[in-house]
Amino acid sequence: MVQAEGARIKDIAGDGVMVVFGVPVAQEDAPLRACRAALAILENLEGEWAEIEQKFGFRGDVRIGINAGPAVFGHLQAGGAAGLAVLGDTVNLASRVQGLAAPGTVLLSEHAARLVEGLVEVEFVGDHPIKGRSATEKVYRLKAVRSDASRFDASRTHGLTTFVGRERELGGLEKALREIGGGVRAFDIAGEPGIGKSRLLHEFRERADKYRALVLTGGCTSDGRETAFRAFIDVARGLLRIARGDNRATIENKVDEGLRALSLRTDENCGLLLNLLGHEPSNSALAGLDGVLIGLRTREVLRRIIHARARLAPLVLAIEDTHWIDSASEQLLASVIATETSVPLLLLLTRRPIYSPPWLGKARVVEIALDPLSDRETSRIAQARLGVERLPDALYVLIAEKAEGNALFAEEIVAFLMERRIVSFRGNVFEFDAEAVGVALPQSVQSILAARVDQLPQEARRLLQTAAVIGRRFDPHVVLALTDGGDRLDAYFADLEAQDFIHRDEASGVYVFKHILLRDAIYDGLLSAQRVALHRKVAEELERRSSNSLLERAESLAQHFAAAEDAPKAFRYLVMAARKSLNVYAIPEAESGFRKALTILESGLASVAPREGASIVVGLLETMMLKSDYREAGRIAETYMPVVKAAGETPELVVAYYYQTLSLVQRYELRAGLELMTDALAVAEKIGDPRALAFAQAGLLHCRTRLGLDTREEAERRRKDVMESCLSLNDNFLRNSAYFFVVWDCLYRGLLKEARALAIQQIASGEATGDPRAISFANWILGWINVVADSPGEAIAYADECLRLAVAPLDRLQGENIKTVAAILSGRGREALPRIEALNLEFERLGTLYNILDGPRGVALIETGRISEGVRVIKQSIAAREAAGDRTAAGFFRLLLAEIYIRILNGGQRPPLGVILRNLPTLVAARLRGARRASALIEATASHPQFDAEGVAFARIDFNRGQLWRLRRRPAKARACFERACRAAEAQGLDALRRRSEEALALLA
């Protein structure tokens, strides 16, 4: 009973029991707790006396006395019995008051009665002389505790002392909650460790009750950064009422019911949430979805359950320590904040100032910087801890100067001073040894924490060290299993709690270090050998305990085994964690896991099956593809291909070749890519693996397209094979790849109409499978087609749609690319130039040289009057693409240059004099030799067999030929060309070119 009220039984001597509340940590509701406990004892004994009387023929008496006030406490270590001693006048008076009580009653001292005034019902029983005192003491009989006496319950959970200051911040949060209405509001609360971010949220939570809001807490932890969705897992559990220790079946039920209640129940959503919580989804809920789609939809379902829950009643999400947020949670959080919605949702996010989150400065986000507390506020924390009304001046100054407004620092200074007896009580008199402080007090909060821990008895210290290795939150059972000390450990837990080192989280039964700095101080204080040994014990114990949920705990097991220097186990869990991350599209986490695993593999410290090694390399390559980092993918492929090859001719080898080829193609090493894919196809055919075959055919088609190796018939045959192989596997990634390469082949031949039809088909397919990548890509194609067709307005509309749905960085860049080129087409070259520079830098970085905007840059330069420079840039780009074997791209740039010469020859709008002077040599050369040059460029383009006679390239070739004939005054020849151009333009749906050809024909007539 008394322990239920957070008290401790101190002495059981003969027939007397002393119970202390709020020692050594002040609890502001200690007197109330004592009253409750006292009445509960009486009430309980009432029932039992009857029984005892019946059995043994007598009735006992209970008399209880309660006093409150300062007491001296400390650890006594006499005779090996470590424990807490409480001494002083307060204790003596309590005993006197108890002596005055009649049987079956509880008496309160005057001081105690004052502290619970209004919360209890009392009766004055008189002024009593007290032995050893001159004044009398007023004594009250406790009749009842009022049922609404809960005003202190707020601080029940922790040994929290009086909350000081922060009125403005708390007021702002409370106001937001009071006025919570349409839409999302987010508070970004930043401050140094110990300044009071968590406490502010705690105080807010207490006040949130009266607004009928549901408050859910999620948290980021320093060791949770590698766990995808870490910050939201607790939120999801909270929303679905999943408790710690629920088994799989229970979880499945709760997920099912929870989704049903929010009208979001689908098999897929159930599967996504189970998967998120670390359980294999049942049946085929996620069949056909690759990691990207699972990841995107997990983000989506989380966003939707949050909104749906908020629609039922105001919802507050408190997410702590976002400086440790994982990438998936960060994206999700950013999207929750960005979503336009009318549901009442309040987000409270805390962080250290070093992190600047993506939602900073966004609409609906209010920033709160937690400043240091004032000197007065800081000293009030100290007063509360000491249980005194006023601090001696010297102590006030000391704490104000030292703590610098940091609440944690202030608390720790006080704890330190009390433990070292630098402050103490003599009777009721508070004493402070100012001189001792100067010598003893460590400089930083970390060193105070370390010093306090050093003072602990060895067993308690060991216990904390083991706990610190586990993390800020730890299961006491794990610690107990790993620490010898038997029964006494329970007492140590209680002591450590009483000394405010750890708190128990009532809801989950785990313990939490008071502050992460405490955990870190202990952990950092371990010698490295100790640390390794402890990690090993912890890792093994956690592994043993989570045999049913290894996947769920893979990240943490990986960390412990790595720190335990157990390479084989670390390897195993790293790979598990990395795959898990890749499977929910958590890219940085996947990358980090695969890389660490590969480092272990290379070290030779773990024996790894060759196939396993190969698949890790493939996993890392896939991760690079999702990052669009072709440069790094190339490096990885070069380094680790031997690992893949060591497994022999496997599907992994084919897929690795495929990714390496994509990287080579992006870096414009087309011939090397062709060689690889030719090998890959041979392997795939030999091993007869359909997936490998699909990869090989698709990659090979693309290399051949880019090098212009196939006739139209040959290419059509290959395209058909690729479509069939890839679409038969019900794999979104392969389906997208098939469309991608087939469309590309059409574009390279100039067959825009076919490409457009395929893009439209892909949009439908993307809509059917719910794959934004497919739709985004198709819109990109449609955008390009419109660029080629000279319809910049439409091109931009498609590019915007592409951007809206873009998933990989390159998808987004492609959208930007189109918009930039469309800007040039619309005569906004000046505006396009800086954008081109920025995009090119990004393409360089990612190693996608193909995308570098060189030709368009030349045009933009020309448009802004830098004609010579522009012409030079275009010439260089022709040479570079030709050298790489990309005759098609070279051909399109040749046409571009020819068109520029023809424009100069045609005169058209006369450029300003300055422009003419600056570009004189080029302009003169163009006038003199432009026609010959243009003609040579056009005929070189026409000689490229890949350009289809009915395609866009020939439409432009013929149109330009027509213009040149007209300049040479050969109308009949010109007419024939314009007529052909007209037909091809018609066939490819190029309205602008058709119109221009028709106008040219009309002029000839």
Ligand SMILES: Nc1ncnc2c1ncn2[C@@H]1O[C@H](COP(=O)(O)OP(=O)(O)O)[C@@H](O)[C@H]1O
């Ligand atoms: N305004 C305050 N009044 C009283 N105590 C505070 C206040 N702010 C913080 N504390 C105490 O200081 C300690 C550190 O605060 P905490 O909120 O955990 O810091 P943070 O989350 O910023 O690292 C806690 O024990 C907390 O109860």
Ligand SMILES: [Mg+2]
């Ligand atoms: Mg905190």
